[in-house]
Amino acid sequence: MPPARPAQKSLQHRTIASAVAEEVRRRIVDGEFKSGFQLRQDALATEFGVSRIPVREALMQLEAEGLVKIHPHRGAIVSELSMEEVQELFELRALLEPRLLKASAKHLTEADYERLSQILQEYSSELRAKHVRRWGELNTEFHNVLYQHAGQPRAQAIVGGLLQECDRHTRLQLSLTGGMERAEVEHAELVRLCKSGKVSAACALLKKHIEDVGKSLRNYFEEHTKAT
Amino acid sequence: MPPARPAQKSLQHRTIASAVAEEVRRRIVDGEFKSGFQLRQDALATEFGVSRIPVREALMQLEAEGLVKIHPHRGAIVSELSMEEVQELFELRALLEPRLLKASAKHLTEADYERLSQILQEYSSELRAKHVRRWGELNTEFHNVLYQHAGQPRAQAIVGGLLQECDRHTRLQLSLTGGMERAEVEHAELVRLCKSGKVSAACALLKKHIEDVGKSLRNYFEEHTKAT
């Protein structure tokens, strides 16, 4: 058995590029890299102790996900979305996610419900306020478990990207306005409806849930731009 | 004014990677690279007279568009979609495109209608049968012109990728069953409805159009797998 490798940055992945992508993605979603921030290949490569090739590839992957915008010969920045564009993300989610749930709900297994319960429990444990990052991870997994049996891999991939970006832009507002508590009760209700076979009711709730979060975000934005 | 550059492969682009991406994309959409075909970095690099780095980046971009599937350490192949997955693409289009048209229709300018007419005319010129490739290009531009004023850049980007893949899988069937003629008359009708302000009727037609092409493709597929 070879001794554990030096563990460059505690990143163990199939390729260095994917490891870098994961770390940079985390920082963007967590808000460490804010909108408009310039991502310089050299700086990232030096920090991670790798060459610039895998960094470039990581940035390209993140651009495909929409988190980064690359201008040829001018570098990459964390993508800046207008409120209209963020609203569009929520509209697309409200359109796509109920479809996925409708197709997936009846195929959810006992093990799936078990995992969903675990997630809901971890939500309600008191450490939610402390670890906003963990909350986002759980939120993503929650949705992925719900949709995994829809048999619509393309739609699920699209929704995955949308979720990630929505999370990034919702995070601040969520933690300030108590949106997380509300999301929790709605998520629990969602699982209850699915479990009892009321699929169309679950889909309607899901759609409303997404639309409400979007509206809430816009209201928050408008008040704060009017004030200042 | 500098004399036209050597023009390595008559590809003039901002970066070599994007030029390679465009050429490989064309070959995939045109069917020169069929589903499952292995895209070897070295072979492509040699053919284009470039190094493997821009080829790698081109392949990554194509993977983001869904045309290529990359397996780490094992290379890239032209993505193989099951009929179910192709049907999913059409379902997503049927869901998204009417939305885009609804938002964009009322903002279409005189110049836009001019361009749409040009496209329709080139459709009906008799060279359609000869240049299936050109038909696909026109089809893509037709939809892009229609949706450009929707103010939904993300949705339009998604639809752009979907269109490309649908084209690739529809092309053979279209040219054999006379689907192109039918598409032409429906496209013309679509423009007429938009121009006369009947937006919701146009959206309904568009949705039906997309769904019908999907069904037609599935029927064609089922007959040909039963026969053999």
Add this chain to the structure above:
DNA sequence: CCAACGTAGATTGTATAAAATCTCTAGTGT
């Protein structure tokens, strides 16, 4: 004879270095 192992060849992934492009500033001429 069959299965597990290991090595050779091919292919991809990464590092290093050179080339191309962009940005910003200083200088030049009108």
Add this chain to the structure above:
DNA sequence: ACACTAGAGATTTTATACAATCTACGTTGG
């Protein structure tokens, strides 16, 4: 003073070379 050009520095893009990984086939041992 102002616009325009030239060039230096910084950054990205591409080429070349090396390392890591996978695949296939032959070998060995049971």
